[in-house]
Amino acid sequence: MSTTRRGFSYTKTRAIFVSYYRDGTWDSGRLQEDDHITISAFSTAIHYGQQAFEGLKAYRRKDGAINLFRYMDNGRRLMDSCERMVMPPVPLQLFDHAVKTTVLANEQYIPPYGTGESLYIRPLVIGLGPVLGAMPAKEYMFMVMVSPVGPYFEGGLKPVRMMATSYDRAAPHGTGKAKCGGNYGGSFLPQKEARANGCAEALFLDPATHTYIDEAGAANFFAISDKNEYVTPISSSILDSITQRSLKTLAQHKLGMTIVERPIKLDEIGTFTEAGACGTAAVITPIGEVLIGDKIIKIGPEGVGPISQRLYNLLLGIQVGDIADEFDWITIIKQE
Ligand code: PLP
Ligand code: COI
Numbered sequence: 001m002s003t004t005r006r007g008f009s010y011t012k013t014r015a016i017f018v019s020y021y022r023d024g025t026w027d028s029g030r031l032q033e034d035d036h037i038t039i040s041a042f043s044t045a046i047h048y049g050q051q052a053f054e055g056l057k058a059y060r061r062k063d064g065a066i067n068l069f070r071y072m073d074n075g076r077r078l079m080d081s082c083e084r085m086v087m088p089p090v091p092l093q094l095f096d097h098a099v100k101t102t103v104l105a106n107e108q109y110i111p112p113y114g115t116g117e118s119l120y121i122r123p124l125v126i127g128l129g130p131v132l133g134a135m136p137a138k139e140y141m142f143m144v145m146v147s148p149v150g151p152y153f154e155g156g157l158k159p160v161r162m163m164a165t166s167y168d169r170a171a172p173h174g175t176g177k178a179k180c181g182g183n184y185g186g187s188f189l190p191q192k193e194a195r196a197n198g199c200a201e202a203l204f205l206d207p208a209t210h211t212y213i214d215e216a217g218a219a220n221f222f223a224i225s226d227k228n229e230y231v232t233p234i235s236s237s238i239l240d241s242i243t244q245r246s247l248k249t250l251a252q253h254k255l256g257m258t259i260v261e262r263p264i265k266l267d268e269i270g271t272f273t274e275a276g277a278c279g280t281a282a283v284i285t286p287i288g289e290v291l292i293g294d295k296i297i298k299i300g301p302e303g304v305g306p307i308s309q310r311l312y313n314l315l316l317g318i319q320v321g322d323i324a325d326e327f328d329w330i331t332i333i334k335q336e
Contacts, residue, residue, distance in 0.1 A: 006117055006150035008281060013106040013146050017098045021088050021140035029098055031105050035145065044127030044137040049182040052081035054123040055280045056242075058103045058146075060113045061321035064336030069319045070329045071099055071121075073242045077179065078123055084178040086136040087125055094142070095123065100333050102144040107334070109148050113320060116156065120149040120281070152219075152281035153200055157304055157312055159288025160200035161296070162216060162277075164266055165190040168207035169215065169237075176207075176214075176237030184218065191217065199291055201277070205266060206235055212263040216277035216287065220244040223264060223299075224257075224274035224307045231260045231272070243278045243315070249327055250314045255307065266290075270297045274305030284312045 012035055019029030044050035054074045059067040075095035082089040090098075099121060103110070111117035123144045127137035153160055167190040170176030170183050190202035201217030213221050213233055220241035223231045230251035232244060251257040269275065275287040286308050290297045304312075317323035321330065 006111070006148065007154065008120075008149045008152040010147045011109065013109045013148075015102070015105045017102040017105075017144040019094060019098065019142045021142070026088070026091060026094055026142065029094065029142070031101065037141070037143070039126070039141070040129030042130035042132060044129060044131050044135075045181075047131075048127075048134055049180065049185075050085055050087065050127035050136060052078060052085050052087065052125050052178060052180045054078045054121075054179060056099070056121045056123075057149075057280055057319070058110055058119040058121060058333075059320045060110050060118075061332075061336075062113050063321075064113070065321070065332050066103065066107065066110060066334045067319060067321055068099070068103070068331045068333055070242050070246065071331060072096065073245075074123070075099075077240065077242070078125065081178040081180055082125055084175060085127075085180055087127060087140055090123075090125060090142050098142065098144045099123065102146055103333060106146050109146065111148050117148060117150045118319075119146050121146050149281070151283070152279075153285045157284065157286070157309070159286040159302075159304060160277075161198065161289040161291060162201050162203040162287050163194040163197050163199035163291040165194065165202040165204060166210065167202070167204075169204045170207060172206075172208045172237060174207075174237065176235075177239060179239055187217070197291060200285075203287075203290060206263070207237055211265060213266055213269070214238050216282075216285075219277035219279035219282035219285070221264070221287075222247060222276055222278055223269070223272040224305065225260075225271075226273050228257050229260045230257045230307075231262065231264060233264050234261050235263070241279055243280060243283070246315060246327075246329065247278055247284070247311055250311055251307075253327075254314055255310060257307075266292065269299060273300045274308050275299045276308050284308055284315065
């Protein structure tokens with residue numbers, strides 16, 4: 001194991017991929033070494049938040065080869081987000097080409113096997129300008145950029161305390177299901193307040209009734225019950241997490257658990273034996289405590305719960321190629 005302690009921060013790499021949508025079509029794109037872009041000061045992305053992004057990772061295998069994990073699911077979700085933001089969807093073929101080209105161009109930045117680090121891949125679509133009225137742009141830019149990263153939450157697989165917030169990240173019929181920047185900018189204040197109260201992140205409740213758990217910051221929420229159930233929220237305002245989908249499959253097929261998708265009351269949080277945040281950046285981050293008003297509610301015994309640990313080992317093991325890819329989630333983009 002490496003002793004480096006890289007967090008989730010940006011390191012400039014060799015190149016980013018850039019493609020333009022003009023006259024009703026996406027061009028085939030190209031790599032550029034400069035990680036700055038020049039756009040109209042009247043671009044819809046910066047005035048009106050007309051943009052969408054993705055987050056996925058490339059992993060180094062033990063033999064030095066490079067893995068992508070379920071990356072075309074990110075491509076499909078980006079298309080959905082583009083549609084929600086009235087942007088021309090990035091064709092899957094272009095997404096596929098852009099992700100592989102960018103990762104391979106930056107191969108030297110993929111952290112070595114065994115460090116727990118990976119190459120974070122950030123696809124982004126933005127509306128350009130000049131546009132003054134609040135309306136969709138005519139031209140767009142699709143980019144893919146990468147950065148080596150370590151754990152999103154300090155300490156990696158270590159239970160954190162989250163703060164149930166009274167702010168919403170998305171409205172009941174708003175943009176919560178899309179991965180668009182506005183959902184995140186609006187979360188910075190609840191995040192700041194959570195941190196000021198000694199918590200790692202804000203725990204968002206359903207925006208209609210503020211009764212049920214929605215999401216754990218920029219990650220989905222799961223809980224484990226004493227009936228061997230893997231419990232996840234049903235909500236119209238959360239992102240359909242690819243990590244969450246994978247954990248449900250692993251919990252059911254590898255751990256023999258029952259998957260329960262239902263509204264989860266904030267009030268019942270203390271009844272679970274384990275809880276966690278899951279996502280590409282967060283991987284699995286156990287939630288050990290939740291601050292609700294001025295009360296701290298503990299979830300399960302101290303430390304990382306056994307189910308969260310097993311799910312983490314299975315997920316990471318598949319992602320780096322140590323465990324057989326029986327669900328067909330891995331694409332090896334370069335053999336060593
Ligand atoms: N929820 C939100 C709001 C997110 O930003 C993310 C990160 O992408 C997730 C959940 C987890 O999704 P995924 O597992 O696809 O990364
Ligand atoms: C991801 O897990 O990819 C995310 O979107 C988190 C990110 C906002 C830092």
